[in-house]
Amino acid sequence: MPPTTLLRRTTLAFPRTSTLSTQTRTISAYGYTQSKALTFRDYGDPASVLSLHKHSISPPHGSALTLRFLASPINPADINQIQGVYPSKPTFTTSLGTAHPLAVGGNEGVAEVIALGDAAKQSGFAKGDWVFMRAPGFGTWRTHAAAEAGQLVKLREEAREGISAVQAGTVSVNPCTAYQMLRGFGNLKEGQWFMQNGANSGVGRAAIQLAKVWGYKSINVIRSRTGEDAAQKEEELKEELKAIGADVVITDAELQAREMRDRIKEITNGGRERIGLALNCVSGKPAIAMAKLVGAGADFVTYGAMSKQPLTIPASLLIFKDIRFHGFWVSRWSEQNPEDKVKMVEHVLELTRKGEFRDSPMDEIRWEWETTGEELVEKVAQTLEGYRSGKGVFVFGDSTK
Amino acid sequence: MPPTTLLRRTTLAFPRTSTLSTQTRTISAYGYTQSKALTFRDYGDPASVLSLHKHSISPPHGSALTLRFLASPINPADINQIQGVYPSKPTFTTSLGTAHPLAVGGNEGVAEVIALGDAAKQSGFAKGDWVFMRAPGFGTWRTHAAAEAGQLVKLREEAREGISAVQAGTVSVNPCTAYQMLRGFGNLKEGQWFMQNGANSGVGRAAIQLAKVWGYKSINVIRSRTGEDAAQKEEELKEELKAIGADVVITDAELQAREMRDRIKEITNGGRERIGLALNCVSGKPAIAMAKLVGAGADFVTYGAMSKQPLTIPASLLIFKDIRFHGFWVSRWSEQNPEDKVKMVEHVLELTRKGEFRDSPMDEIRWEWETTGEELVEKVAQTLEGYRSGKGVFVFGDSTK
The missing domain is CATH 3.90.180.10 (Medium-chain alcohol dehydrogenases, catalytic domain)
Structure with missing residues (x-):
């Protein structure tokens, strides 16, 4: 204080x-x-x-x-x-x-x-x-x-x-949140996948770009739009996120559709490429739909609850699928790791200077x-x-x- | 196979x-x-x-x-x-x-x-x-x-x-489940606390006894009894679990009562002694009541869902209280760690022989x-x-x- x-x-x-x-x-x-x-x-x-x-x-x-x-x-x-x-x-x-x-x-x-x-x-x-x-x-x-x-x-x-x-x-809040969640959980290797919702948020956009730097591949969930031009708006946002490095972008509705399991399998090379990490700022049902699609033993990191709903986790996801549910709060992390924080900020600014981060x-x-x-x-x-x-x-x- | x-x-x-x-x-x-x-x-x-x-x-x-x-x-x-x-x-x-x-x-x-x-x-x-x-x-x-x-x-x-x-x-299922949950999560040190529900189950009783061996202290939740002699039955079970080493035994109803927060504080020496681990085989509301009482950064391990209810976790417990929700399945653990499993079995049998485990x-x-x-x-x-x-x-x- x-x-x-x-x-x-x-x-x-x-x-x-x-x-x-x-x-x-x-x-x-x-x-x-x-x-x-x-x-x-x-x-x-x-x-x-x-x-x-x-x-x-x-x-x-x-x-x-x-x-x-x-x-x-x-x-x-x-x-x-x-x-x-x-x-x-x-x-x-x-x-x-x-x-x-x-x-x-x-x-x-x-x-x-x-x-x-x-x-x-x-x-x-x-x-x-x-x-x-x-x-x-x-x-x-x-x-x-x-x-x-x-x-x-x-x-x-x-x-x-x-x-x-x-x-x-x-740079201290959103990019640092994305940075530390990608590096501190999931133990992702180059070429491996992560999944995130709220992909259009500041943290989401930062995660897409930082993932590119480290060679991670991303499946990104955006909120389904409503109204007459919903499809067009969704398409525009998908293209926008792909332009900054998103590999796959889907809507909430697509995420929760029955056929998504097969599509994810296809995307991850028949399921041989593991989705080892999920980043969640939405919570509620769409978050659980995401938890069901990641690989066994994956880390599921919650940093927000935009839906204002809790996470209702079936015990089987914990016991049999071994998904590990963590939270991330950049304020706490920064207070506990002040020196790493400064290094991280300087790294993001270096990427910004090099044009690798916008x-x-x-x-x-x-x-x-x-x-x-x-x-x-x-x-x-x-x-x-x-x-x-x-x-x-x-x-x-x-x-x- | x-x-x-x-x-x-x-x-x-x-x-x-x-x-x-x-x-x-x-x-x-x-x-x-x-x-x-x-x-x-x-x-x-x-x-x-x-x-x-x-x-x-x-x-x-x-x-x-x-x-x-x-x-x-x-x-x-x-x-x-x-x-x-x-x-x-x-x-x-x-x-x-x-x-x-x-x-x-x-x-x-x-x-x-x-x-x-x-x-x-x-x-x-x-x-x-x-x-x-x-x-x-x-x-x-x-x-x-x-x-x-x-x-x-x-x-x-x-x-x-x-x-x-x-x-x-x-020995292979219940005692080994308790053993590995106590040793593999929470990073408990001698004198530290854990909390568990279903304390009267095979795993629960094993956890109470193994905790004594390692010097961990336990807060144990049992199911509230019903009927005329409910209070007496609860008292008997509390005494029975204390006799095998339980430090504190409370009922589901006591767990979910408003005054429990103060009582836990008292039990843990004004909150100075950390509750670093929770073991859950009940899930549903009573499990969340338990998650709210453990210390910040604690590991919360689910190995069952006797209530047949999911875990409905407020995002704040993840983000701000940093509770980490894991699952444990002894079958998977044993398959992945066959040699540790044999050592564990032999250790429990040794404790049985020495009268430290019943x-x-x-x-x-x-x-x-x-x-x-x-x-x-x-x-x-x-x-x-x-x-x-x-x-x-x-x-x-x-x-x-």
């Missing part, structure tokens, strides 16, 4: 709410930094509980640093965290200059070091460095933040080359100094609806410098 | 059905052995499809051996196999002298070598040896059988000392040469009902020598 005493209470010289000030320069002549943050004091619906809060950050001393955020995505887990239904809790603190404790939304992002104390310099940080948060719960939906050196991981200069802020700011479609939300709280909260609420082309990511404009 | 050509068709000199003969000497002057076997030609309800079939076995040559069974238990899996709902199938063969292929019931047991060919002697077998079947599907509910050396595992003379036929004949309550069913098929089939059918004090085990009398 981040310390709560880093930020000095705002003084009269630096009015604490945005309604009292329209100043755009965020660093004052005295070294104080002005910041705006999307905060909440109670759990609830993001549209109701989030508000933009302005405060000031005192000049950093010792191991403290002042950060300017560059890019911070809106992940579904961030929404669940605000709703109070996520096991990883945010930090509520009065250090942003309020009488009642506030938490800042967001868990992922990349920031630039704009000022730092001597001890932070001795820890290897410098002005201009790009940094990630070592653990979730920091609060990344804000223009600026005070941090301690121990809370941050620096992105090496070489790893940053040719990488955009959005690329760096969105980000999922992103909906960039500009956050300028003058952007209102209403506009920002609306964007968060839209992410909640889940009908957008891609994932929302706050991109901080030059006016927040 | 056992070869099907070991048994020569019966000749006119040796009538093939028991209705034609009441002879009690099972070995003729010509070295032919008379055998009776509980067989079935079609899958179905044991009471309908099982019948006692008499046939003769020719003198063994080469690597063949003739066996006399000493003790063969009736396990629930044997019943499921006859019903045709078990994934491990029996061997249907015409080698017992019938035009239509027959299978012999039963998968576990111990037999004595009564005659053998020269090659079998060179493989290390001798007359009087006690042997187990290397793989399931052999058919152990019979007085005698022909076998190949490769199908058998010999129990070393030293391991046999002080061990009864019933003890040897019932068999579960057994209902010994005498099988004499003259015992009728009706009597034997009735005993099998009673096991199916599951209301008996213990487990049925055929014990072959002197008249079958």
Whole structure:
């Protein structure tokens, strides 16, 4: 958990709410930094509980640093965290200059070091460095933040080359989830198969591309579309996923059809090529349909439940087919393996630079100094609806410098 | 699978059905052995499809051996196999002298070598040896059988000392299931906890006793009793299980009560002592109640579904609590690890000899040469009902020598 005493209470010289000030320069002549943050004091619906809060950050001393955020995505887990239904809790603190404790939304992002104390310099940080948060719960939906050196991981200069802020700011959750599930379970060898649902998600697209790098073959399940042009939409999405490296793409309906068993057999060379791994973010019935198609002894990794249904597993799948059901939560994994995490991030960024890995479609939300709280909260609420082309990511404009 | 050509068709000199003969000497002057076997030609309800079939076995040559069974238990899996709902199938063969292929019931047991060919002697077998079947599907509910050396595992003379036929004949399934689940999952250290349901079953009682040997502590769930004297029956069973080493015994109803979380915390020293493993043969709701009480990252091993219900797992138990759901099937494990299996059997028998391991309550069913098929089939059918004090085990009398 981040310390709560880093930020000095705002003084009269630096009015604490945005309604009292329209100043755009965020660093004052005295070294104080002005910041705006999307905060909440109670759990609830993001549209109701989030508000933009302005405060000031005192000049950093010792191991403290002042950060300017560059890019911070809106992940579904961030929404669940605000709703109070996520096991990883945010930090509520009065250090942003309020009488009642506030938490800042967001868990992922990349920031630039704009000022730092001597001890932070001795820890290897410098002005201009790009940094990630070592653990979730920091609060990344804000223009600026005070941090301690121990809370941050620096992105090496070489790893940053040719990488955009959005690329760096969105690599820690989805690509890392896909990466670690493919490498940490199933013991897949080159040429072997895995299966996944939610293949059109950020994690799904990352898994398709990373699998190509390691020579794994993928069977990808997408949600069946409805309406008049359903077939065409499905066909387009299938082609899109194949273009980034998917070997086979099927719909939910195809997955659950009786003839799928034969088709899978055909696809896997008469069943001689083993499907050793399944990645599940849907749960419910479609997940069990997938579990029935993988090979005996396969690892079945759940990282989501988009259907809002549990996994109803017949005991025979466990006892006789020896399917091993695991869960994966990138937050826990990252906290337990901070060094592997940094290596993984740098590897994904290297693949990005080489053109072997492309980000999922992103909906960039500009956050300028003058952007209102209403506009920002609306964007968060839209992410909640889940009908957008891609994932929302706050991109901080030059006016927040 | 056992070869099907070991048994020569019966000749006119040796009538093939028991209705034609009441002879009690099972070995003729010509070295032919008379055998009776509980067989079935079609899958179905044991009471309908099982019948006692008499046939003769020719003198063994080469690597063949003739066996006399000493003790063969009736396990629930044997019943499921006859019903045709078990994934491990029996061997249907015409080698017992019938035009239509027959299978012999039963998968576990111990037999004595009564005659053998020269090659079998060179493989290390001798007359009087006690042997187990290397793989399931052999058919152990019979007085005698022909076998190949490769199908058998010999129990070393030293391991046999002080061990009864019933003890040897019932060690391969239940005690070995408990043994391997406790040792192969959960990575328990001395002083750590595991939890199990069906604690009164053969596997459950074995797990309680083996845990004591290794210094593991157990929380045991038994089925809630009904009727007027339910409380007294539950209390008696709790005391009985504590007497063999159970640390804590609770009923299904207690398990699912709200206050159980606090009680578990108390039991495990304020939650500081981790419950790293759960063994489940019940499935359904009570199993999930158990999964919610074990520690984060625990292994949850399913080896049965007595409730006939699936495991309905909330995704959060997988993702956030990191519970790993596995299955265990002793048949598969034994086939994959034949040498470890022999060592395990010998270890359990050693513990039995030392008085550190006692068999579960057994209902010994005498099988004499003259015992009728009706009597034997009735005993099998009673096991199916599951209301008996213990487990049925055929014990072959002197008249079958």
